[in-house]
Amino acid sequence: MAREVAKLEDVHKVYDLGDVKVSALRGIDLTFCAGDYVAIMGASGSGKSTMLNLLGCLDRPTSGRYLLDGQDVAQLDDNELSEIRSRAIGFIFQSYNLIPQLTVVENIEVPLYYQGRVGAETREHVVELIEMVGLGHRLDHRPFQLSGGQQQRVGIARALACDPAFILADEPTGNLDSATSEEIMELLARLNQMGKTIVLVTHEDEVAFRAKRIVRMRDGQVMDDVMVPEPETKSAFDG
Numbered sequence: 001m002a003r004e005v006a007k008l009e010d011v012h013k014v015y016d017l018g019d020v021k022v023s024a025l026r027g028i029d030l031t032f033c034a035g036d037y038v039a040i041m042g043a044s045g046s047g048k049s050t051m052l053n054l055l056g057c058l059d060r061p062t063s064g065r066y067l068l069d070g071q072d073v074a075q076l077d078d079n080e081l082s083e084i085r086s087r088a089i090g091f092i093f094q095s096y097n098l099i100p101q102l103t104v105v106e107n108i109e110v111p112l113y114y115q116g117r118v119g120a121e122t123r124e125h126v127v128e129l130i131e132m133v134g135l136g137h138r139l140d141h142r143p144f145q146l147s148g149g150q151q152q153r154v155g156i157a158r159a160l161a162c163d164p165a166f167i168l169a170d171e172p173t174g175n176l177d178s179a180t181s182e183e184i185m186e187l188l189a190r191l192n193q194m195g196k197t198i199v200l201v202t203h204e205d206e207v208a209f210r211a212k213r214i215v216r217m218r219d220g221q222v223m224d225d226v227m228v229p230e231p232e233t234k235s236a237f238d239g
């Protein structure tokens with residue numbers, strides 16, 4: 001059986017707003033294995049972002065356990081948590097979150113900078129990543145000089161800078177037209193083929209259908225967890 005990259009065990013998340021408590025996750029049990037490519041779907045407010053934040057160690061469960069590479073995240077202090085986050089996890093955002101003043105190369109160097117690893121030896125690696133996402137001719141451009149799809153390619157290259165095994169994407173095609181979305185989905189599929197484990201949140205069926213597995217959430221619980229049929233079967237479904 002494939003290695004368990006991330007495992008949620010009876011995870012609950014309650015946002016305590018003083019008078020009001022919001023139960024955003026209510027007993028989640030999910031395992032993500034090496035090589036998985038999972039789309040998380042569900043109505044607005046069903047808990048998708050809350051779960052992605054927990055998986056990304058940006059927040060902690062109120063109760064239950066989160067094991068990342070077999071390590072119980074609750075046992076880690078803040079420094080250990082941010083260390084594991086920057087080493088093991090790559091984030092891709094809907095609105096790219098690039099720094100406008102920095103060039104393509106510099107934006108991708110940001111995670112390496114936080115690890116104290118920017119230097120001549122990492123420059124070659126950064127340029128390789130930019131070439132891999134098809135922007136080798138745009139190294140010194142700034143975000144405003146790029147289309148949305150190109151900015152998302154920079155976002156993807158930045159997510160790969162520290163060579164994480166686990167990629168988390170929050171609506172990565174949410175701001176893109178359908179042709180550009182398709183290009184981004186092809187890039188994500190390629191990363192998955194290269195061995196990256198991917199979990200993405202999406203509202204779009206076409207995007208979810210490109211994953212290997214779809215988890216549907218409702219009211220803070222997992223309602224459905226299914227494997228997507230292989231492409232041959234998909235075309236039989238279509239036609």
Ligand SMILES: Nc1ncnc2c1ncn2[C@@H]1O[C@H](COP(=O)(O)OP(=O)(O)OP(=O)(O)O)[C@@H](O)[C@H]1O
Binds near residue numbers: 017022044049050
């Ligand atoms: N920081 C917060 N403080 C209080 N309540 C929150 C907070 N973040 C989310 N919630 C609440 O938790 C529940 C789940 O929200 P969450 O953002 O995880 O849903 P979602 O499925 O990602 O929704 P969307 O598709 O709209 O992004 C909602 O009721 C929301 O109002």
